[in-house]
Amino acid sequence: MPAGTGKRATLAMVAEAAGVSLPTASKVLNGRGDVSDATRARVEEALREFGYVPQTGRRLPVPTRVVDLVFDDLRSPYSLEILRGITEAGAEIGVDVVVGKVPAAEPAGPLAPEHSWAQRLKSSGRQGLIVVTSELSLAQVEGFARAGLPLVVIDPLNLPRVEVTSVGATNWSGGLAAAEHLLSLGHRRIAFAGGPLPASCSQARLHGYRAALENAGVPADPELVLHGDFQFESGLEMGTRLLSLPQPPTAVFAANDATALGVLEAARRRGMRVPQDLSVVGFDDTVLAELATPGLTTVRQPLHDMGRVALRTLLRLIAGETLDSHHVELATNLVVRGSTAPIADRGAR
Template identity: 55%
Template sequence: MPPSPRRATLATVAASAGVSVATVSKVLNGRSDVSPATRSLVQSLLQQHDYVAPAPRREQAGLGIVEVQFDTDLNAYSTEIIQGAVEAGAEAGVGIVVSIRGGQARTTAWARGLVAAGRRALIAVTSELTAGQPAALNRARLPLVLIDPLNLPRTRVTSIGSTNFAGGLAATQHLLSLGHRRIAYVGGPATAACNQARLHGYRAAMEAEGAPVLPGYVRSSHFHYQDGVEGGAAVLDLPHAPTAIFAGSDEMAVGIMEAARERGLRIPEDLSIVGFDDTQIAKVTSPPLTTIRQPLREMGQAALRTALRLAEGERVDSHHVELATELVVRGSTAPVPHRL
């Protein structure tokens, strides 16, 4: 991130308003012994100066709280991230708060609110951020760590991910090794960095083997169950349907299983499926899901520890860290049917 601008102080606001520091402090604390006109003027200047109340000193506030923020409803993927963050937080004596922002705007007031609530750092998971949002956090001097960001703002931010390209490559190579050539990819948002890397791994494996990617074999949506049902239906209804599908997430893979079931297809006898994440879902499907293990708990732990280092003013060795993925073979993949 660029160097932080100088933080406005109570004295700065008081001088602009032509009142005492004590008066500004009364306005901040909601005291009633301030005239409405003075209160309105001070509040306006606090906003103009982007004033952020200083965080409580560590000896007063303890080790503090780190917020883990999601853009969408929690699922099996989210649970693994949270578990890792909570485990690392317990080791460090730090509390964890989980929130869902949805589509709400992230502004300077949002950043100030996090600091006022005593947050020491923010971990944003699978979020889509504008350049202004990390800048708002930077002005508030609140460290930000991203996990699997859907996009990377132009400003330099610290992020934690996994080897998505290698995972996509391994998933597709596994299916190719079983004799499949008609392999489709049903993934997440086309603009998401993690999805692009998985798709590129898939394409690289297919190209290296000389296996064509047929029209309609690549689908982009979201990483959710219903998207898997719809994406799976779309590729399975093609004139030359795939014999195997690589799904961008375990949730999508389960949705594809349902689309296959609706069409009377057996897994893996008629259709092989590989997921991505290795959440608890992968172990309880029928048959159990072959998938790419993404070290989600370790990613949550790494994000928490990195956030605390940044909160202490330490420098990090790298602004982007990728943890290794690995193929986990279970019962949802098998050699290509001989009749095809």
């Protein structure tokens, strides 16, 4: 019986609930290594559920599940919101989350176990790995598979193998909504200040933007599409280039909030007012969007929920469950603030 039913649990009851033999349950209880990760996860879950107490009367601690969470950039509000979602979910379900940065890509070909990222994590007791907005090499992904280390990627910059499990948002729909909003305000010279060209999320936002223009019968101008690296400095550089064109845009859709703030700064340096002279839309809806002056109209990604879903998905993989889909996308929505206005309302400079 589970804890709290008044009947003392036995190890045999735990083994039956986990679908394993009594010797296997004993191996897990005593920390033996010759048990698969999926079996260990089932037995540990049953031990927790039953509140198992050995015959000595002393409740044995169940080994804590530990997963790794790695970022390319830990400074951005985007990363911090993802981190908050994962660590809060971990605290709720009894999983320790170890946070770090993505190491340099490993060379292709056979990897010595002592030099493999996956083997280092495995030998440290990690049961799985979540990687956020990073580019993974095929050698790294294959290393995780060889080590039996489940992997979930959030907003991947690339997917070396289609079966890599990922969590993201509806980037195409978000790009479509951003451009449609600007079109509804009368803008026709709408620029796109994007992220890295190979990044799948940036490509999806670009395609959504282009679809909105096409649906409205507005020709796409190649000189209004630029790519950077999701940083403020890149947004400033792209904004400066766009606003220096002989026919500058009247609106800019930036592929994330940090880039949008760079565009706002480029406009300020040229003496342009937002939204009177230039409308700007971002993507993410981080704290930056609320703190911007004026407040930034942006496409909201449910970053906190994406983190929670990523951790729960990883735990399903660790337990050996079969997923309905390798790719999960959470819905985005447009948040309108003060950085956008109808083109007809632009006053004289």
